[in-house]
Amino acid sequence: VYGRRGSSALFARASLPRAVPRAQPPALPDPRSFAASCMEPGEYEALVARAPHSATAAIDLLQAMRTHKIRQPELVVIHGGRLLKGSHRTFGNELWTVMEQVFIAAAELGVEGWRDYCLKQLTKKFPSSQRVERLKGIYQESEGKWVEAKKIYVKILADKPEDTLTHKRLIALLKQRGKISEAIEEINKYLDTFSTDTEVWHELAMMYIEAGSLQRAIFCFEELMVANKRSMYHILTYAELLYSVGDYEISRKYYSLACYMDGSNLRALWGLLAVNMALADKDKGNDKMAQLQTFTVERLKRAYAGKGAHGKLATGLLTNGLPAVQ
DSSP states (O other): OOSSOOOOOTTOOOOOOTTSOOOOOOOOOOHHHHHHTTSOTTHHHHHHHHGGGOHHHHHHHHHHHHHTTOOOHHHIIIIIHHHHHSOGGGGGGGHHHHHHHHHHHHHHHTOHHHHHHHHHHHHHHOTTOHHHHHHHHHHHHHTTOHHHHHHHHHHHHHHOTTOHHHHHHHHHHHHHTTOHHHHHHHHHHHHHHOTTOHHHHHHHHHHHHHHTOHHHHHHHHHHHHHHOTTOHHHHHHHHHHHHHTTOHHHHHHHHHHHHHHOTTOHHHHHHHHHHHHHTTTTTTTOHHHHHHHHHHHHHHHHHHTTOHHHHHHHHHHHHHSSOOOO
């Protein structure tokens, strides 16, 4: 094993050749928005802006993407490829980590030149590394050679059954082939052993949402909230799922929690407004719920004040287009 372990997009789809049909991915939220939110406001954008102008800045960007698990493979190939074309002394101890990072991004995008170059160099440097063997499996995935990829992963797990990354590649393999039900079954088996892996709980939740099994997705997000009680993303998604299955009372509690944590969060405020409207008949005569709705509308109006045409449209809707809680 070489260098520090860079975070790869473990469930990312390897790029497929045109002759192989590619399963459509689920409509997921952009993971960059969640990962970059762990950084200071504007920090990631500043790194991206500086990266084209210096090698040090590009290395800092790639390191930040690994640390915060920001999946933006096109930037990795652009800046990592430019760095690899230059002197390898620039990297210091980061060379092999960056090379792995570029390989994974290139495999995902179908940039065969960088994919093949990086794998060749890594294999030459670390001929007996199981980590490199896993990369060979990703290479086979990118070629659409599912059987060969599976053989590599199964062999790795026979020698090292606790290798969670290889387990995840097997799950990704099923997902790429459109075998969602089998992928869900494999994830559940995985979680029987590695029950604290929040990344896999999230992946399972997204698969359940894609399959329309919202109640099961709700259970997954409950597990995620146990692991991270203050994650705004988990709280809001949980509230939205509860709203979608008609559990408005509990949904309102979690939207209210999100608004308490961040009173300017538009997703939380609009969600609270929607669930209040859904419960409007039940809330008639309840002064506290009327106050809650008034609070929500006023916060939204304040958020859209002075925001131009779309702000006026939103303010008009909030003023004239909503049924009141009596």
